[in-house]
Amino acid sequence: MATVTAAPALSRWINDRPAQAGPATWTVEGQTVREVLDRLFEQQQQLRGYVLDEQGQVRHHVAVFVDGIAIDDKRSLATPVTPQSEIYLFQALSGG
């Protein structure tokens, strides 16, 4: 299963999570970024609105990296992932 990590600036908004808890990490199944995130959002429903807008697109100022490379299909999220993949969700500094 792929590992998904949300940076502290994002994970601090998850309800009931201690303010200083640091990054949040989950292991999730899926063949693409879309599949992984959809499954993650089934568990963490609140997180969806922070990462995606209501049209299902990664927010303009949110970055998604897969194994160290930024995905460039923020609408389709078709980037393939493997069980060893590490997906990072964090704030793009352009939106600060």
Added chain:
Amino acid sequence: MADRMLVSTRKGLFTITRGGSNGWKSDAPAFLGENVTLTFRDPRSGRMHAALNLGHFGVKRHISDDDGDNWSEASVPTYEEHDQIITGDGKEPEPAALKLLWALEAGGDDQPGRLWAGTGPGGLFRSDDDGETWTLVRSMWDRDERKNWFGGGYDWPAIHSICIDPGNSRSIRVAVSCGGAWISNDDGESWELGTGMKADFMPPDRTEDPTIQDPHRMVQCPSAPRHLWVQHHCGIFRSTDGGRSWSDVPAAKPSGFGFAVAVHPTRPETAWFVPAVKDACRVPVDGRFVVSRTRDGGESFDVLSDGLPPAPAWDLVYRHGLAVDETGEELAMGSTTGGLWFSDDQGDRWTCLSQHLPPVNAVCFV
């Protein structure tokens, strides 16, 4: 007389309560570091709503049922899959997504659970369950005139003013930057446009087009709801027929440009403005930060500066940054350079409550 003011700033929500050396003191801020674009207290339930724009992570709404001691996240209005932002200034259409919560208002006492929300990119939303769910008001969104709208300050149109007639909650007035001033007398089932505003920056044959006007802020006198004021991009306008027709107010001084307007709750001829030079130079005229007040429906204006900083002072007050209380005697005003002032005599004299807040987005009495 209100006991508190809510000051929504670029870096948090500051609650100012009576007490302290200058008559007011600041409580610990909520949402410190976050951009709070608006705070609203529902007079029916006492519930407070704070609109946050997190920048990276989108627009959120938080609610409090204990006067701000504790907050929890609540739903926001959202657009549907095929909704598009379409503008009349040549930009490519793009999928519509919530970008800004710029107005939150309660329905009437006869409409429990009714809330209205004005948003960027220009959708008016309605809730009948106290904000659990929101519905885009398609009777406005689907109008052909919306294709003429465009951004005023942002890349997309946005609704910043929603006025509900206190005597008839089915009577609604909505102002859009840049999309004119709209009227519904049937609870939002149908709409008509107010006429008479003029946009000097447009080509000559479009200056009076009611679909592209840029009312920066619209307010309605609660006890005389046919009387409304607009601080427009190109001057001050007044309506005495419920927003159907608007008349220019040429006597405005020291200028007609600005963002904020407040109207006295029982004297519709009395209104306050915070002028700036013009659209291309959004600073106080000659560096003199002043409030202008009319008490005769715009025939004449007093320029008020007692207690405001001496020139040069470059404070600018945004559209929601000036508030009047329900007595019409007390005013509060917050600026983009972090100043906060209070007056208990209709603006004749001002007391500075802070010079060092973050940039102020909105001020209201509660």
